[in-house]
Amino acid sequence: MNSSSLHLNLLKPTERRSSSPIRLRVMLPICAILVCAGLLCWWGMLFTNLMMAKTQASGIEEDLANKGKQHAEIIKLRDEARELKLQLEQLDYYKAGVRSVAEPLAKFAEIVPMRVQIKEMSFSPLPAQILQPPGAKAPLFGPTENVETQKLVIAGLTTKETPVVSLMESLSSGFEKLVTSERKIKSFRQDNAEAEGRKLLSFEVEYTMPERRFAK
């Protein structure tokens, strides 16, 4: 004989309970509380960090304020040093371009041959500096070319060509501060002047002088 069991559910839907040991109606508020607590903890941590950072910042600010005057003096000294360095640098450029020719000129008097009379000795003028190039809005601080060259012109009278050649040969060594080996005979002709009953010869030699280089 078959036996049958009858399952009778007399509970209303609102009275039903889950068979799970974890009940949602309990877990949801707990989760929400945990979330709130977690957020509050996080806030607390952030706030603590913020306070620590602010304290540290105010400590540093105080330290900076205390050292400010001393530091400003150092900065001033450093700026002054930078300015002086710039001055020194520019004056070093000037110094590099200083020409010293007194000694070779003194020596020159010793090498002039007997039969040569120097009538003129001169350095050629320097070309004008162009500090306001065409189209430029403002003048330049200075020239961009840092080398200057000039010529030494020696003009005189002689009786024949050999003393002039001898003078040029003498100038070819020991006069490096005054002249380079680059030279040009600008003129060599008969002059109206006379000596010992014969017409003299005039000559003009142009030497390129050593460069004045304004550089370190």
Added chain:
Amino acid sequence: MNGGVFDNMAPTAKRSFIVTIVLFAIAVVIYLFCLQPCEADLERTRRSLSELQDKQSRMNADLRNAGTVKKDLEDLNAALKVYQDAMLVPLLESYAMRAKTLLDPLILGAGLQDVQYNNDTFRALPLPNPIPRQLHTRAAIKVTATGSYQQAISFLLRLEKEFPLVSLRQLGIVSQSSPEHQALTFVLEWPAKGGLTRK
């Protein structure tokens, strides 16, 4: 969730649901009005702290180097002293008159005569590019005199010895009737303060 489900919920479940909703709302409020502003503030404070720390470390480094800076300054001043003494400073606005006061003893010592001092063209000091500022110029004084070649050389030798930073820019020796009275022209160049074009 529709109203039917909520109506069918047990009163305890309903209570639980409402409490959960309220708690989540509180969590949102905490996040929006406490956490976020605090985080932003902390971020700002950290940034400013980092800047302050950088500034402090730079300042400390500068203060540690104070001795070196002072030493550098002393060395630079000593090096510049030589130049500053050699600088041509105008006398009552006149460079030529300053040159006269400096050169007269040398001219006298060399025995040159009929001496005249005049300003010549000042030139800018060539400097490498880019030029930050022109601090000095090349002041030029034209000295004309009469005398022998030996006297001229004697003057130049004295000049180079006394004023090592003076440069002979131009020279002109033209013979006259007497070798003792040649026409002499010297254009002498000094360093002087100030740029030529822009200050």
